Amino acid sequence: MTEIKDLNRFWNAYKESRLGLIGLAILLFFVTLAVFAPYIAPYDPHEMFKPMEHPGSDHLLGTNDIGQDILSELIYGARVSLFIAFFVSVVSGIIGTAFGLLSGYFEMFGFFLMRIVDAFLAIPRLPLIIVIAAFMRPSIWNLIFIFIILGWPITTRIIRSEVLSLRTRNYVEAARMVGAPDTYILMKHILPNVFPLLVVRLIIEASHVIIAESSLSFLGLGDPTAKSWGMILHYAFVYPTIFISDLWMWWMLPAGLCITFTILSLTFIGYALEELVNPRLRGMTRI
Amino acid sequence: MIEVKDLRKYFSSGILKKQYIKAVDGVSFQIERGETLGLVGESGCGKTTVGKLLLRLIEPTSGKISFDGIDLLQLKKKELRKVRPRMQMIFQDPEASLNPGMKVGDSIAEPLKLQGGLNKREIKNKVSELIETVGLNPEHVNRYPYQLSGGQNQRVVLARVLALNPDFIVADEPTSSLDVSVQAQILNLIRDLKRELHLTLLFISHDLEVVRHMSDRIAVMYHGKIVEIGNAKDIFNDARHPYTNTLISPASIVDIKTTSDYHGVSGCVFYPGCPFAAEICSKKEPEMVEIGSGHWVACYYIS
Numbered sequence: 045m046t047e048i049k050d051l052n053r054f055w056n057a058y059k060e061s062r063l064g065l066i067g068l069a070i071l072l073f074f075v076t077l078a079v080f081a082p083y084i085a086p087y088d089p090h091e092m093f094k095p096m097e098h099p100g101s102d103h104l105l106g107t108n109d110i111g112q113d114i115l116s117e118l119i120y121g122a123r124v125s126l127f128i129a130f131f132v133s134v135v136s137g138i139i140g141t142a143f144g145l146l147s148g149y150f151e152m153f154g155f156f157l158m159r160i161v162d163a164f165l166a167i168p169r170l171p172l173i174i175v176i177a178a179f180m181r182p183s184i185w186n187l188i189f190i191f192i193i194l195g196w197p198i199t200t201r202i203i204r205s206e207v208l209s210l211r212t213r214n215y216v217e218a219a220r221m222v223g224a225p226d227t228y229i230l231m232k233h234i235l236p237n238v239f240p241l242l243v244v245r246l247i248i249e250a251s252h253v254i255i256a257e258s259s260l261s262f263l264g265l266g267d268p269t270a271k272s273w274g275m276i277l278h279y280a281f282v283y284p285t286i287f288i289s290d291l292w293m294w295w296m297l298p299a300g301l302c303i304t305f306t307i308l309s310l311t312f313i314g315y316a317l318e319e320l321v322n323p324r325l326r327g328m329t330r331i
Numbered sequence: 332m333i334e335v336k337d338l339r340k341y342f343s344s345g346i347l348k349k350q351y352i353k354a355v356d357g358v359s360f361q362i363e364r365g366e367t368l369g370l371v372g373e374s375g376c377g378k379t380t381v382g383k384l385l386l387r388l389i390e391p392t393s394g395k396i397s398f399d400g401i402d403l404l405q406l407k408k409k410e411l412r413k414v415r416p417r418m419q420m421i422f423q424d425p426e427a428s429l430n431p432g433m434k435v436g437d438s439i440a441e442p443l444k445l446q447g448g449l450n451k452r453e454i455k456n457k458v459s460e461l462i463e464t465v466g467l468n469p470e471h472v473n474r475y476p477y478q479l480s481g482g483q484n485q486r487v488v489l490a491r492v493l494a495l496n497p498d499f500i501v502a503d504e505p506t507s508s509l510d511v512s513v514q515a516q517i518l519n520l521i522r523d524l525k526r527e528l529h530l531t532l533l534f535i536s537h538d539l540e541v542v543r544h545m546s547d548r549i550a551v552m553y554h555g556k557i558v559e560i561g562n563a564k565d566i567f568n569d570a571r572h573p574y575t576n577t578l579i580s581p582a583s584i585v586d587i588k589t590t591s592d593y594h595g596v597s598g599c600v601f602y603p604g605c606p607f608a609a610e611i612c613s614k615k616e617p618e619m620v621e622i623g624s625g626h627w628v629a630c631y632y633i634s
Contacts, residue, residue: 215430222442
């Protein structure tokens with residue numbers, strides 16, 4: 045009962061943010077595309093027709109250089125991009141939260157872990173991703189692995205700083221005084237209270253991952269068989285006459301817009317949630 | 332019941348050049364079973380730190396604390412967890428002492444669940460019993476802390492603290508964040524409960540009137556040291572330490588110079604602000620001297 049009430053309260057507060065609603069609508073649109081791709085897409089994205097057809101009634105956005113329907117590619121592309129983003133942010137979120145909780149609560153462990161995190165954070169992210177991706181066999185799972193490895197330290201640092209503050213709260217001390225063991229305090233009193241911050245962090249991480257995946261694919265370091273938006277851009281970009289004809293308008297632009305709008309939607313949602321978590325920001329990002 | 336000897340807590344900061352803040356600097360006192368000791372002093376003088384040290388919420392730099400014959404500082408983590416339920420603390424801000432995401436009833440039930448030995452129905456009954464003891468309504472159980480007033484929340488905290496039948500409670504300014512009209516209610520409730528349940532109390536406050544209302548004996552703290560301790564009556568009628576006097580009748584004596592670098596001072600902590608300071612005060616720290624039955628003062632001026 046109260047969980048439903050809580051959700052209602054949350055939704056009522058979230059509704060206040062116009063940006064948040066816009067973001068949610070865009071994201072839902074792409075999620076629908078991804079989930080129902082086989083029903084929405086007019087063709088199988090791997091099926092080949094006559095190459096380089098211009099947009100027409102058969103192929104709304106034309107076909108690419110090997111005759112695949114570009115619209116279908118885009119729709120299936122939502123699957124790849126969103127899946128990677130979701131998977132990475134959840135897994136690196138779990139790892140980052142676990143380490144963040146432990147390192148915030150146990151000082152010695154935290155001290156040593158933070159030096160490792162420092163090392164990770166000192167490395168510029170995208171160049172490293174490019175280097176690793178170049179040496180590993182390009183596949184979706186390798187990309188996911190790299191993103192997780194690079195994503196958790198940031199989450200850990202953020203969660204840790206929150207735990208450091210939470211663990212000195214009176215209710216944590218009060219729990220300790222009634223004989224609560226450390227694990228209980230962490231799970232029951234600290235974890236639920238870092239959760240709002242974590243959600244914001246996951247959303248931001250998801251948008252970072254989408255950018256990184258698109259960049260890598262665009263540079264040709266992605267999975268060549270996966271139908272991601274970045275990959276569409278890559279194949280279009282290497283096609284000889286792409287910019288001296290109108291081709292880019294239906295081959296490149298839609299994929300670019302898809303990436304842009306997905307990231308925008310995540311950013312908007314992130315803003316809205318951040319306002320909820322930190323009421324001091326309220327009204328600063330309103331349009 | 333409680334015996335504290337030469338308790339010290341220094342907070343250090345800085346890596347290369349350590350700087351120490353002497354929050355508590357050699358504090359000794361006793362509290363008899365069933366007694367209330369009031370601890371007064373201005374904010375920042377180390378009152379709260381003393382309270383937390385007694386319950387080992389923070390580890391002292393040195394000193395000795397014995398609780399009912401148990402040497403608290405020798406206890407390992409596990410043993411400590413067994414003793415902990417017998418000592419509890421009430422914090423200044425009631426809303427901060429309750430997990431914002433937990434229903435008030437769950438907060439009260441938490442200590443009972445953690446201690447084990449009771450089934451769900453017994454816990455529920457015990458919670459309603461406690462709710463009644465502290466003067467709340469049964470329907471408050473399903474509320475969240477933000478839905479209750481400060482006074483109601485402090486009652487919840489009390490119920491939670493009493494759940495484990497503690498022997499000793501540290502009340503750290505339990506009413507200073509409440510409305511004046513509610514303060515008296517909570518204070519009387521604490522006093523009545525203390526009498527009914529034979530509790531031993533350390534009552535911390537900066538408000539002398541409140542302490543007088545609550546305490547059998549009073550200890551006056553200044554900059555990490557106890558400067559005077561004695562029966563409440565003696566402290567109010569026969570205060571000897573100049574600092575105690577400024578607390579009781581602030582207008583009677585020139586204003587105290589508050590200095591931040593008293594740490595370098597080798598003599599009496601109150602020396603920089605004391606109107607009666609003599610040469611010796613700056614050189615040697617005064618010892619505690621008993622001037623009446625159980626009335627101790629650390630000051631050269633009285634002798």
